[in-house]
Amino acid sequence: MVIRRKFSSKYEAGWSDADELLLCLDTGSWRTKRPVVDKEECNYCGLCALYCPPQCMLNLEDYFAPNLDFCKGCGICAKECPRGAIAMVPEGEFADEGAKR
Amino acid sequence: MTQKKKKLPRVFEYFRDEDQFAGGVAFCAGCPLELTLRILSKVLGRETIIVGTPSCSAPVLYGQNIGTWHRLPYYSCLMTGVASSATGLVRYYRKIGKDVTVVCFTGDGCAADVGFQPLSGAAERNENFIYICYDNEGYMNTGVQRSSTTPFGASTTTTPVGVARRGKEMSAKNLPLIMAMHRVPYVATATMSHLEDFIKKLLKAKEKKYEGFVYIHVFSPCPVGWGIESDSAIQVCRMAVRTNYFPLWEAERGRFHLTHTVATPRPVTEYTKLIRKFRHLSEEELARLQEEVNSNFAFLHHLAEFETPKAC
């Protein structure tokens, strides 16, 4: 058989190799609401970071804030925050920020 | 902002490796499954090999063509072949003297239904691997069909609520108890509201797998399939524990131990009211569910109190 097209995989069978291609979804774009952390109220207990399903709360030394590249906006952080320091704010309110996300 | 306000929970200290998953992976927003996997990779580390199947976790665990969503080695197989494929791996690694943590990661449909035969077989043979079943009480990946762990009364697409039928008529199969009855080195239940409990059980599993088969049953509410808000999964987990709907326990070779006791269990209605799949239940039906919760817990309690009589 003559192979006319370059194979996309160097492997003979169905292997994936994270060193070659680690996939990542733009889950930040899934969000309809955004967690906004009130730094003053945050007592750095870490529960938001612990329960965050994508584990995307960034530890900013004395408070936590979501990595908006990946945050899906589920709201678990806000619900689990014992001090109510996280508000879920509709993304529409940040529409003018555009590509800044 | 001048003083450190609080010390981070101890749980953070258990993380020994980075999250092995890409930042963005295809789990529904608010799904505790994502949390389970990310914590697992942080706690067990990158030497872990994952074995799993078509399921909610598949689009994340098992790559897409030549690409992958994480850095853990994995072996994807059919629902009928998880525990057996893991057996093949651990047996070969044992033959060549390699210490490996093989973790099967499947849903309840695989573990309790179509993949039960090899699961029970591997447990009976006491194979050296960890089997984690995340129990979302049905076939969520294919669109919310009932499985044998779907609870009494729950509405699913194959046990719909209508004039002639009101959800699932039968009770759920108690898979963790069945697995404990294999008298394997370690069986435990866990859920994401009680993370330290889960992590300790993972670490214990990693040690116990040298003795043989380990099974962890993770209660994992499905925001979409159960009809709960995307921010409420952890709350639902917690309420399942507080009502004794899903007690936290472990069993070592059939010796039971409750790892978390609830002083005053809440009525099961406090749990069911959070979940749409139970919304149609009448008072009688809820009473039956409560009765099931009570009797399951009583049974478990007896097991935990049970002492093997000394030989004469």
Added chain:
Amino acid sequence: MKEIRFHGRGGQGAVLAARMLAIAFVAEGKCVASFPMYGFERRGAPVVAFTRLDDKPIQEKTQIYNPDCLVVIDPGLMNLPTLFSGLKPEGILLLNSPRPLKNQPSDNLKLAGVVNATQIAVEEVGRDVPNTCLLGALAATTGWVGLKSILSSLEEYFSGDLLQRNIRSTERGFREVKVLRW
């Protein structure tokens, strides 16, 4: 080529006898093919086994339709209507029976060896396993194979005391078989 058909019941060792005989033939430089025909393996159910021997490699893989020799391990099977079907003229019969043959049971029969293999087996082996005794009788009656080869073939399947008992049973079969000619 010589073709032998064994008739027995599950548990009496017909299949094993056919195999041990095959081993004995191979020890004498013959080519053999031996196989049983049964579905489920059930104690007491009738079993048929075949053994072919030849000086050259045996190609055919069919059942035996025209045996040169019948080995009947269970005397009750003498009543089987099809027992002698296909037996070649000048055929040979090896029979485990406590009683002597009264008459020629088939016109094609030229030679018969009758031995009370069950009794011998019970006395020597301690159980009703007449197969090895009949092999001794077969060696004496047909002359196709030496007793020594049969005895050495037993070693493939038995050892220790059980081997010694079976050897005695085989030797008695060789000595005590009553040979009839027609």
Added chain:
Amino acid sequence: MKVRKGEIKVITGNAAAAYGAMLCRPDVVASYPVTPQTEVGEQLSRFHADGILDAEMVEVEGESSSMNITAAATLAGGRAFTATSSWGLMFMYDAMLQAAGFRAPVVMANANRETPGILAVSCGQQDMVSTRDSGWVLIVVENCQEILDSVIMAFRLAEDIEIQLPVMVNYDGFYLSYLAEAVEIPAREDVDQFLAPLKLQPERTKLVPGKPLGCGTHGILVEFMELRYKHCAALERAKQKLDEIDKEFGEFFGRSYGGQIEEYRTEDAEIVVLASGSAAGTARMVIDTKRAEGLKVGLIKLRVFRPFPRERLTQALKGKKAVGVIDRSVCFGWNCGPIYMELRALSPDIGFVPMMSFIDGLANMDISIPHIERVIDEVYAASQGKSYQEVTWIPLEE
């Protein structure tokens, strides 16, 4: 090189399969009891208990598991063996497709048995035929010695870096599984040497802890087509490889089987019988008889059903006046034998000569000497221009 003479033992076909596997030093062995193959697992367990076989023995709870276990073990880098028959084969079918798709070089012995009901405890190749499109290499053998030798060759083929495919060694249940014959058992060191080239080739991709490689990615669109393309290409390569390995085996051990097909007295033959499995032995005898009567007839023994030996068969059958195929199974929806149907696809290559399908030997029916004589007579008549019936169910049709 020629090796020392092996030990001669009178063993059954099942034991021969077990000996073949044991000599190849598998890392993992898993098999589940099913008549008439059960003895393979028993024999391997015996080898293990006696300290002759240093393998991980998995006492599985079903055939699906034996296949999954052995496939996973090979993809972790090991050598694995399993055996089954009939319903057992069907019960592992999903895992078989996966093993082939993952390119897991498992070697499996399959004692061919019928499948229509659980009481069909009888010989027939329908089980193998039902796995035709599984992507496996399907080898069919004729006698106990060939079972043993083919299992050894199967490992050479399966684990060849150019091939990386699961290989099934098929032998007729009952007729061969329980047939005791004198078999030469090669010395283990000689088998080691025969398999040694596998160690010199580049290592296959394998699952290694800590290495971010994943096995069995889902596969969609063109990347998936690539996998299939590579799989098909490997099966094509397997044909020549089968011939080469067989030749090398012959030089090593003094026994060879012709590779993809064995030709017997075909060179000057005018008509040819195509058969496989134990029936080929009987056919060879009948060919000799017919030859002695002056009939120019030859035999082709099909040794591999997948990949189908298209080129070798075309070469062997070119110029023949008629061909008769004996099948021990049926091709549903075509009302003919499966091997016959495949052969018909070669008509444009061979030439449009009479081709006849003979179905015989289902469910322990004997493919007897008179049956094969009848096949030869009917094929001869067709070669002489007489009208002929395309498909004949031998025991049912006069």
